[in-house]
Amino acid sequence: ARREKILTLESMNPQVKAVEYAVRGPIVLKAGEIEKELRRGIKKPFTEVIKANIGDAHAMGQRPITFLRQVVALCTYPNLLDSPSFPEDAKKRAKRILQGCGGNSLGSYSASQGINCIREDVASYIERRDGGVPADPDNIYLTTGASDGIATILKILVSGGGKSRTGVMIPIPQYPLYSAAISELDAIQVNYYLDEENCWALNVNELRRSLTEAKAYCNPKVLCIINPGNPTGQVQSRKCIEDVIHFAWEEKLFLLADEVYQDNVYSEGCQFHSFKKILYEMGPEYYNNVELASFHSTSKGYMGECGYRGGYMEVINLHPEIKGQLVKLLSVRLCPPVSGQAAMDIVVNPPIPGEESYSQFIKEKESVLNNLAQKAKLTEDMFNKVPGIHCNPLQGAMYAFPRIFIPSKAIEEAKAHKMAPDMFYCMKLLEETGICVVPGSGFGQREGSYHFRMTILPPVEKLKILLEKVKDFHIKFLEKYA
Amino acid sequence: QGVPKPFSEVIKANIGDAHAMGQKPITFLRQVTALCLYPELLSQPSIPEDAKNRARRLLDACAGHSAGAYSVSPGIDLVREDVARFLQRRDGVAADPQNIFLSTGASDAIVTILKLLVSGSEGTRTGVMIPIPQYPLYSAAIAELSAVQLNYYLDEEHCWALDVAELRRALTEGRRHCCPRVLCIINPGNPTGQVQSRQCIEDVIKFAFEEKLFLMADEVYQDNVYAKGSAFHSFKKVLFEMGPPYSEVVELASFHSVSKGFMGECGFRGGYVEVVNMDPEVKQQLAKLVSVRLCPPVPGQILLDTVINPPQPGEPSYELFMKEKQEVLSTLAHKAHLTQEIFNRTPGIRCNPVQGAMYSFPRIELPPRAVAAAEAQGQAPDMFFCIRLLEETGICVVPGSGFGQRQGTFHFRMTILPPTEKLQILLEKLSTFYTKFIKDYS
Numbered sequence: 001a002r003r004e005k006i007l008t009l010e011s012m013n014p015q016v017k018a019v020e021y022a023v024r025g026p027i028v029l030k031a032g033e034i035e036k037e038l039r040r041g042i043k044k045p046f047t048e049v050i051k052a053n054i055g056d057a058h059a060m061g062q063r064p065i066t067f068l069r070q071v072v073a074l075c076t077y078p079n080l081l082d083s084p085s086f087p088e089d090a091k092k093r094a095k096r097i098l099q100g101c102g103g104n105s106l107g108s109y110s111a112s113q114g115i116n117c118i119r120e121d122v123a124s125y126i127e128r129r130d131g132g133v134p135a136d137p138d139n140i141y142l143t144t145g146a147s148d149g150i151a152t153i154l155k156i157l158v159s160g161g162g163k164s165r166t167g168v169m170i171p172i173p174q175y176p177l178y179s180a181a182i183s184e185l186d187a188i189q190v191n192y193y194l195d196e197e198n199c200w201a202l203n204v205n206e207l208r209r210s211l212t213e214a215k216a217y218c219n220p221k222v223l224c225i226i227n228p229g230n231p232t233g234q235v236q237s238r239k240c241i242e243d244v245i246h247f248a249w250e251e252k253l254f255l256l257a258d259e260v261y262q263d264n265v266y267s268e269g270c271q272f273h274s275f276k277k278i279l280y281e282m283g284p285e286y287y288n289n290v291e292l293a294s295f296h297s298t299s300k301g302y303m304g305e306c307g308y309r310g311g312y313m314e315v316i317n318l319h320p321e322i323k324g325q326l327v328k329l330l331s332v333r334l335c336p337p338v339s340g341q342a343a344m345d346i347v348v349n350p351p352i353p354g355e356e357s358y359s360q361f362i363k364e365k366e367s368v369l370n371n372l373a374q375k376a377k378l379t380e381d382m383f384n385k386v387p388g389i390h391c392n393p394l395q396g397a398m399y400a401f402p403r404i405f406i407p408s409k410a411i412e413e414a415k416a417h418k419m420a421p422d423m424f425y426c427m428k429l430l431e432e433t434g435i436c437v438v439p440g441s442g443f444g445q446r447e448g449s450y451h452f453r454m455t456i457l458p459p460v461e462k463l464k465i466l467l468e469k470v471k472d473f474h475i476k477f478l479e480k481y482a
Numbered sequence: 483q484g485v486p487k488p489f490s491e492v493i494k495a496n497i498g499d500a501h502a503m504g505q506k507p508i509t510f511l512r513q514v515t516a517l518c519l520y521p522e523l524l525s526q527p528s529i530p531e532d533a534k535n536r537a538r539r540l541l542d543a544c545a546g547h548s549a550g551a552y553s554v555s556p557g558i559d560l561v562r563e564d565v566a567r568f569l570q571r572r573d574g575v576a577a578d579p580q581n582i583f584l585s586t587g588a589s590d591a592i593v594t595i596l597k598l599l600v601s602g603s604e605g606t607r608t609g610v611m612i613p614i615p616q617y618p619l620y621s622a623a624i625a626e627l628s629a630v631q632l633n634y635y636l637d638e639e640h641c642w643a644l645d646v647a648e649l650r651r652a653l654t655e656g657r658r659h660c661c662p663r664v665l666c667i668i669n670p671g672n673p674t675g676q677v678q679s680r681q682c683i684e685d686v687i688k689f690a691f692e693e694k695l696f697l698m699a700d701e702v703y704q705d706n707v708y709a710k711g712s713a714f715h716s717f718k719k720v721l722f723e724m725g726p727p728y729s730e731v732v733e734l735a736s737f738h739s740v741s742k743g744f745m746g747e748c749g750f751r752g753g754y755v756e757v758v759n760m761d762p763e764v765k766q767q768l769a770k771l772v773s774v775r776l777c778p779p780v781p782g783q784i785l786l787d788t789v790i791n792p793p794q795p796g797e798p799s800y801e802l803f804m805k806e807k808q809e810v811l812s813t814l815a816h817k818a819h820l821t822q823e824i825f826n827r828t829p830g831i832r833c834n835p836v837q838g839a840m841y842s843f844p845r846i847e848l849p850p851r852a853v854a855a856a857e858a859q860g861q862a863p864d865m866f867f868c869i870r871l872l873e874e875t876g877i878c879v880v881p882g883s884g885f886g887q888r889q890g891t892f893h894f895r896m897t898i899l900p901p902t903e904k905l906q907i908l909l910e911k912l913s914t915f916y917t918k919f920i921k922d923y924s
Contacts, residue, residue: 003731005733005759005764006696006733007733007760007764008764012601013598013601014601016598016767016770016771019771021770023773025770032554051545056545056546058546058548058550059545059551059552060546061546064550069519069520070520072520076516076519077512077516080523101749102499103502103503103505105507106749107501107745107749107750108501109499109502110749147774151775303550305550306550306776306777307544307552307779307781308780309586309780332589332622332626334748335748336751337586337749337750337751337781337782338751339779339781340779340781
């Protein structure tokens with residue numbers, strides 16, 4: 001008889017077992033299996049699986065920004081600095097980055113906080129973005145994607161035991177990195193509901209309700225905001241951000257502002273306001289006291305450079321000893337990938353008017369963003385034409401999160417299969433059309449409501465076809481389970 | 483800022499970062515990576531065909547043909563397959579790509595595996611056996627995970643050899659207050675540089691089998707073996723050559739990285755773990771855990787692929803590749819030997835043979851007055867020594883107390899990475915400083 005293993009489901013870390021991450025969860029695993037079957041020649045009602053589950057623009061055909069790739073290529077293989085086929089402005093940026101690297105090589109470890117000149121560039125970017133509000137490079141930490149920064153800050157924040165265990169307030173629906181990190185750290189997840197009836201607005205009364213309830217069983221210390229929202233795509237108004245900051249100030253909550261979609265704003269009348277800027281503009285009582293960490297990334301925006309794992313966080317009013325602890329924690333992993341740091345540098349330090357690469361850069365950037373805006377509107381409109389689907393305006397980010405009506409018969413069958421009703425729906429959608437989206441249960445939603453998250457990333461013509469297919473599926477589904 | 487010092491530059495001999503010390507990247511690796519990041523270069527005549535072929539193959543394996551797309555979380559399948567083929571060539575033992583998880587440097591994978599293993603509380607809390615001296619990622623990860631650190635001492639008198647009797651002592655001791663589940667080995671060693679003999683690896687495997695310990699084999703220095711008579715044997719290979727029951731039972735995770743070896747590509751954060759005999763359900767949990775961070779950096783995955791899938795004889799880049807690789811490795815071997823030699827000339831400094839890796843870890847005798855002076859300042863004696871060294875010579879090395887050492891002994895870890903002439907000067911300066919220090923505190 002084979003002897004029992006040392007590392008089993010029973011003996012392993014229970015916190016890891018509790019972790020769920022729907023964006024790459026069961027439905028995506030199923031999609032992978034179906035892809036394998038297709039490759040083996042097994043016949044399906046479709047010829048390809050469409051991965052509309054993940055916010056990965058390049059995977060869906062979006063092109064990289066030329067300038068960014070030129071600079072990173074020059075940094076990677078500096079022999080190219082002698083090549084006439086690269087513009088001078090790209091070479092200049094590459095040389096500057098390389099000078100910030102040990103041995104002038106992308107292959108050296110950088111300081112754990114990230115390359116100095118890149119952090120300076122990030123600070124300058126933040127100042128420009130925020131209309132002159134000062135940013136200190138010393139408060140900037142480059143990270144391995146925004147996810148790394150978010151998990152690191154949460155790690156530092158979690159403490160206590162029993163009723164004094166740190167509670168972390170997160171939006172429902174949320175991006176499931178938050179619930180996963182909270183699980184892993186054995187912190188307490190405290191849900192606050194976004195208001196679906198009002199374009200997923202954030203309501204301070206709801207924050208207050210959530211906080212008050214949570215105080216009974218934990219020590220709520222952290223308030224996470226995702227703006228623009230994921231999966232919900234809402235862009236917070238300035239007033240809302242002020243209200244949230246005031247609430248955090250009153251209730252002594254550490255604010256985490258996930259702003260990775262700051263370049264993805266589509267709706268007329270919507271505008272991105274950074275938490276940092278609003279905080280500053282609210283005056284010294286807030287600006288000198290509220291503890292804030294804001295996050296950005298190379299993965300979204302108009303760049304879509306997910307694979308580089310580039311990102312940064314800016315921390316405001318962190319206790320100096322905590323900053324020391326933060327650097328110590330980061331130093332164990334040595335440093336974020338230097339090629340990702342270089343990519344981040346280009347994002348915050350792009351070509352400016354007068355530079356050789358400027359016109360191509362702007363053209364490419366605007367093309368991507370206009371295309372996304374077009375697809376956002378298209379998606380919203382098409383979903384709202386389908387009976388039994390209601391889609392809030394896609395003000396920003398990269399996703400539609402429509403609400404779907406699931407008839408009771410389908411809910412029964414889902415329960416019989418031990419599946420959440422929207423997982424059951426999404427599995428059927430995948431099996432019948434090859435379209436992979438993520439069930440709303442993976443992000444959280446009000447009891448009795450069902451949703452799915454679909455990206456708006458496929459090319460326009462393909463997206464139209466997908467939306468038609470989803471519509472046809474939905475109508476058939478309603479008929480089948482009437 | 484222009485503040486005058488007894489030296490004009492600080493020498494960072496503290497960190498295993500070869501490029502920072504002037505080592506050049508391997509041309510082929512950078513060509514392939516640049517091609518993948520900026521595919522317009524595929525039409526550049528100055529870049530060889532074999533690099534272009536590798537790049538095309540890798541780009542075909544990337545979603546949307548872009549290195550900017552996320553890969554699947556365990557890493558690009560093609561790269562995992564290439565790693566499996568590499569392992570097969572290296573060890574003569576079959577490797578399954580499904581058992582290979584690419585990671586953000588080896589550190590990432592080490593922490594992830596440890597994370598899986600830590601459970602229980604108080605008396606049943608997971609104990610993790612680590613070598614003393616160790617690479618302090620292990621103690622840091624153990625502290626962060628609130629696991630229990632269990633030290634086993636390497637034998638300084640015998641070139642830092644690993645002794646199973648000492649493993650047994652540490653284990654027995656550990657069982658009194660926790661549940662030891664993991665045995666970590668670093669081979670070649672960091673900071674100690676010893677290369678384990680085949681016999682030793684077999685003994686460790688037998689011990690792990692008998693005592694039901696999950697083996698973690700940190701093998702990032704597998705390409706850094708210098709001493710005549712030393713050879714790298716992977717734990718995986720030895721395990722399989724030992725046959726059943728060991729090969730069927732022992733749970734093993736082996737780690738590699740692009741940061742060391744002849745590549746020195748620390749900044750790319752490339753690496754992988756191969757798991758052997760892992761419970762399939764735990765492997766699913768592992769896949770789930772890594773999915774939360776989406777994927778390891780794709781440029782690092784690409785670079786790793788090029789490391790384990792290098793130019794072959796007959797290919798246009800082969801000669802230059804081999805030349806560059808041999809140059810790096812022979813220079814390191816020379817510097818390893820030089821370091822040993824110079825340090826051992828100085829009375830009071832005793833440096834074990836630098837059989838592999840990138841460091842010397844010499845033992846230094848410190849007079850009682852120096853020890854007292856250190857304690858008066860609330861510093862470990864070797865930290866006191868290293869700070870004085872830094873202040874008076876600009877040479878930055880890491881005190882042995884940062885890695886662990888037997889009570890009452892003192893060491894420092896210095897890299898062998900600065901260019902040879904510079905290294906020679908550093909070693910002599912350090913030795914001179916040491917001699918003066920001893921005299922001052924006699």
